[in-house]
Each structure stands twice: as C-alpha cells, then as structure tokens.
Amino acid sequence: MSQPPGQQPPQGEFGAPYDPATGPYPQPPAPAGYGCPPQGHGQPRPGPYDQQPGPYTQPGLHHMPTQQQYAGPAPGGPRGRVAKIVGAVVAVALLAGGGIWFATGGDGGNDKPLAGPTRSAKPTVAPSPTKGGATGKPVAGPEEQARAINAGVRPGEAKVAWIQRGGIDLPRNGSDVFGPWFAGDTVAKAMFHTVSGYSVSDGTVRWSLRLPTQMCAAPSQPTADGKIVLGLRHDATEGADCDTLQMVDLRTGTAGWRKSYVRKGVWDGLSDLAMSTNGDTVTVGRTSRTEGFRVSDGKPLFGERPGRCQPFGLASGPVAIAAVSCHTADDEYKDQQLQRIDPATGRTLWAYKLKKDWEVGQIYSVSPLVVSLKRPDKWAILVLNADGTYRSQLSGGPGDYQVKCDEDLTSLSRNLDGCVGVAADANTFYMSTRTDAVAGHGNKIVAFDLATGTFRWSAGGPGGQTAVPLRTEGGKLLMYVEAMKGRGGGIATLPATGGTPEFVLRHPVSGVGLERDFIAPRIVYTGGRTLLTQTRISGISGDDEVDMRSMVVFGG
Numbered sequence: 001m002s003q004p005p006g007q008q009p010p011q012g013e014f015g016a017p018y019d020p021a022t023g024p025y026p027q028p029p030a031p032a033g034y035g036c037p038p039q040g041h042g043q044p045r046p047g048p049y050d051q052q053p054g055p056y057t058q059p060g061l062h063h064m065p066t067q068q069q070y071a072g073p074a075p076g077g078p079r080g081r082v083a084k085i086v087g088a089v090v091a092v093a094l095l096a097g098g099g100i101w102f103a104t105g106g107d108g109g110n111d112k113p114l115a116g117p118t119r120s121a122k123p124t125v126a127p128s129p130t131k132g133g134a135t136g137k138p139v140a141g142p143e144e145q146a147r148a149i150n151a152g153v154r155p156g157e158a159k160v161a162w163i164q165r166g167g168i169d170l171p172r173n174g175s176d177v178f179g180p181w182f183a184g185d186t187v188a189k190a191m192f193h194t195v196s197g198y199s200v201s202d203g204t205v206r207w208s209l210r211l212p213t214q215m216c217a218a219p220s221q222p223t224a225d226g227k228i229v230l231g232l233r234h235d236a237t238e239g240a241d242c243d244t245l246q247m248v249d250l251r252t253g254t255a256g257w258r259k260s261y262v263r264k265g266v267w268d269g270l271s272d273l274a275m276s277t278n279g280d281t282v283t284v285g286r287t288s289r290t291e292g293f294r295v296s297d298g299k300p301l302f303g304e305r306p307g308r309c310q311p312f313g314l315a316s317g318p319v320a321i322a323a324v325s326c327h328t329a330d331d332e333y334k335d336q337q338l339q340r341i342d343p344a345t346g347r348t349l350w351a352y353k354l355k356k357d358w359e360v361g362q363i364y365s366v367s368p369l370v371v372s373l374k375r376p377d378k379w380a381i382l383v384l385n386a387d388g389t390y391r392s393q394l395s396g397g398p399g400d401y402q403v404k405c406d407e408d409l410t411s412l413s414r415n416l417d418g419c420v421g422v423a424a425d426a427n428t429f430y431m432s433t434r435t436d437a438v439a440g441h442g443n444k445i446v447a448f449d450l451a452t453g454t455f456r457w458s459a460g461g462p463g464g465q466t467a468v469p470l471r472t473e474g475g476k477l478l479m480y481v482e483a484m485k486g487r488g489g490g491i492a493t494l495p496a497t498g499g500t501p502e503f504v505l506r507h508p509v510s511g512v513g514l515e516r517d518f519i520a521p522r523i524v525y526t527g528g529r530t531l532l533t534q535t536r537i538s539g540i541s542g543d544d545e546v547d548m549r550s551m552v553v554f555g556g
Helices: 082-086 143-151 265-270 509-516
Strands: 016-018 128-130 160-165 175-183 186-191 194-199 205-210 215-217 227-233 242-249 254-260 274-278 281-285 290-294 300-302 309-315 320-326 336-341 348-353 359-366 369-375 378-384 390-393 422-424 428-433 444-449 455-460 467-473 476-481 490-495 502-506 522-526 529-533 549-554
Touching: 143 160, 143 509, 160 509, 175 522, 175 529, 186 549, 227 274, 281 309, 281 320, 290 309, 309 336, 320 359, 336 359, 359 422, 422 476, 428 467, 444 476, 467 522, 476 522, 509 549
Parallel strands: 274 309, 422 467
Antiparallel strands: 016 348, 128 205, 160 549, 175 186, 186 194, 194 205, 215 227, 227 242, 242 254, 274 281, 281 290, 290 300, 309 320, 320 336, 336 348, 359 369, 369 378, 378 390, 422 428, 428 444, 444 455, 467 476, 476 490, 490 502, 522 529, 529 549
16 A cells, blocks of 8 residues: 655654764764554654764654564674574564565574584585586586477567576475675576586586585675685584685685684574675674684684674675674663774774664665664664765655565575665665565565655556566666566666666566576576576475576576
8 A cells, every 4th residue: 555755754863973083972862763653653753863963854764563573682683593592583564554574583494593512623524626517518407498498489588598407405494595696707606515606608517516514604795806705514413503614716616715713602603694795805793793704815804892892794895884783781772883894804984873772684785875774663774875974764655665685585694785676876776565465466666865865756567567676787777577477577677767667688478487486586687698596495305406496597
C-alpha cells in the first residue's frame, strides 16, 4: 500500500561527529528523527541519531514497528551465532507501509555454535591444486541444456554462453557459495572445500583448488591484483572453529599463505565473521574485535583496541568504513559508531556516534557513504559525507522496500556489504520495492536525492517484470530484470531522472526455466554478459546438489 511522504517531523542534525585527536564526544540534547508507535500511528518520537547544534536541518525517516522483538546479543555488538544462545531470533523491520523483512539469526543449517577451545596452531592438511583447464571444457557442464535453450533463441535475445553444475558432493545440509570474484578474464567461486576459476567467456575451467577444511567466510571483493583471503574451519572435525585464513591467487589458482588466529572468549568464539578487503588489507570482524592482515604476505596489521570500543566488521571498498560497538555495563544498551579507519594501521580517521540502541545493519555503499541502521522496531538509512559529517537521512517514497543481504542469502558469513538490490552514485540512491504479492511479479525502482534524503521518483519494472538495482554506470542505473512466465529476464537501464526502462540485454524466453531456478542469486553484469550465481546449494536426495546449476552466463 502506497504511503506518501506527508508531513515531515521535527528537523535537526543527526549524529555526533568525533575527532579522535581532540577529545571525547560532545554530549548535547538529542531530539532528532522520529518514529511510529507500535500500532503504526500516533505522535512522532525520537529517531536514531544524537543531535549536535549545527547547520543541518534534514527530515527524518518514516519508521514502522516490527512484529517481533529482537533479542540481540549481549556484549560487543549485534552479529553472529551469539543470537542463537539468547534465543531463536527473527527481527522484522517494516518501512512506510511495510514489506522489508530482515532475518537475523535463524537455524543456520549446519552452522552450529562453537564452544570448543581456542587454537592457534595451523591446520595439518595443505591445499592440493588440481588443474582442469587442459581439457578445454567446463567441468561437467550441461552443454545439452545450453544447446536446447539456444536453439529457441528469438531475434534480439542473448544466448546462453555457458552453464556450470554444482559439481561437488556436499553434506546433508548443503553449502554456501562464496563469490563470484573476478580477476582479469577469470571468474571464481568457492564452495565447501573447493575454489574454482573459470573463463568468463566460455566457462572453461582454468583451475580448481582443493582446500584442507570447509570454508566459513570470505570477503565480497578480492584485491585489485586478484587475491582473495578465505576463512576456513580449523580442522575437519564437526564444530571446528572458524579461525584460519587462506590466501588464494585467483588468476592462477595458487594457494598462498595460511595462518590461524586466536578467538578469545565466548562471544568471540560464537561470532560469525564479517570479512572485508580494503586495499592490501583483509579484515576479520567478530562480535568483540576486528583484526587486520596484509593480503600480500599475511602480516598482522592491527588487532584488539585498548578501551571499550571495538569494530565488529568493515565493508570492502576503496575506503575502510567500520561498524563499531562500545561495550557498556548494561548489556542491553547498544552504543555504536561508524568509523573510517586507516586499513594499514587500524587507526581511526573519524567517527560518527549513533543514538542509543541504534545498530549498524549494513553498509550499502562506501562512496558515497550510505548505511542501513536498525532497532527492534525501526529501520533507517543514513547518508554521511566523506569526512564523516551528516549529509541526510532518506525519507518518503512508496514504501514496501526490499533489500536482500548476507543474513538473508547465506547462513555462515555476515559481511556488512553483502546486499543485493541497492545502488548509488554521487547524487542518487536507488532501491526497489517488494514484488507485487498478488500478481507474483512486478515492482518499482525508487530513487532518493542523497543531498536532501528526499524521495525523487519511482518507475515500474519493464513490462510488469520485477527489477533489482545493480549499480550505476554512465549516469544511469543498471538493473537486473527477473524472468517470469513467458518472458526472459535481462539487464535494463534507467536514467537518473527516471522514466521508462530500456533493455540492454534480453535473456531468452526459452531459458526462463533455467533462469528461475536461480533463487535469490548473486548478479553481475560485466562485458555485455549477465552472470547469475547461486548463493547456496543443497539437495533433497542422491546427487541433487551435484547436478544443481550453480552458475549461468547469458550473452557474450
């Protein structure tokens, strides 16, 4: 149900910037933002940010109550398997008419709580690379399916370039799929014990690397020279700690350095990992601390800070933005900050303090800096300037927004930047509404002005299909259009001023069945090709997971 922006709430600057070189945070009054009472109507009440006197007077965001309270973790921060020992948690956040559902926690599949002793020794089994590129064929690629689809391609439609099966016998509960990551003309994915690299153009296997233990985390991006650092279980025993890092060169499939680190205390031991790549630094965030290592050689760069404030994760990207939690005597009190840090030293460059009980949910973009914040009964989107000062808070629009992040797409890692369905350029932020529940297809793309936070426009997906923002390019929004019965998916664009979407790549109607088999996929459009990757693979019986399609490329 559409809800117009309506009357705006009391205005004021959100948050309290902090200069670590000059002293502590100021402590002014905090009457900023607004929200709705549990029934979704009534008088405004305080919003998410501490107010400091200053020049900014920006509107707040409509907040709607959740249907179930969030029983967050105790000391340190909001993430990880900690929630599982507090209780089964489902936090539901609805915005301006409802419709955004963020699942925090859950049963986690085979992701059991780890309560064993901490270890610092290295795993005893080394990775064993097995090259597969000599055959010139994709590993067990279902060529027959691709040929059948391509035989039915109509004028103006792209062909299927290649398809990959899961190809790996998995345990009963299946496995997350990490990636895809690009290094030159190689695209790589990782699953269970194996990392594989494929030719982007034809799916030929470039290399396949068998790892000693199961993967448990990975950053969303590699380094600029194609290196990735993966999180591994300590050993092959059930419930082994996720405490080991393995560097892999994605261009060659070569295993580099590997080391374990100590996870101290119950909260650290139970946390899922939030990993990031920032320049030549990989960070490993947990509930109580974040550690940084140099990607090129594995050298430790920084670790636990003195004092009560510890980062619990960073987002990958050209600048290192950290979510920080400050422990208090009252474990129910949430005291969090956003910080920009120097990834080579861990030193804080600036900090922005959130209002009491607000938590960093996801970092939608680091440049420009757009951050999702949450409370048990509210959700907000904050925009900061590059220097950490307040810029705006998003408000208005049709509501019923939908963003899918790591906590929705995977069961192990909890990266802060793993969201599908958001995009931003210097001036505009884009997200989408939920698919029409009655029709089963169709939604709206919504644009917001980052300078003011106000709603600009909305536009329907092409031909009544559901559209998902990917990124901006050349002043336009690129979006993935989902396949529906009788209509293939594809890639379309919208100008920054809105209007009618235009396809730049149409997927074939003959491939609708294949395309719709990819449920909540990761989506990449590059070089005129669309790559869809499953986020999790599992089977019901037999070798279902081996035969399940894990990757498909349209175009090229």
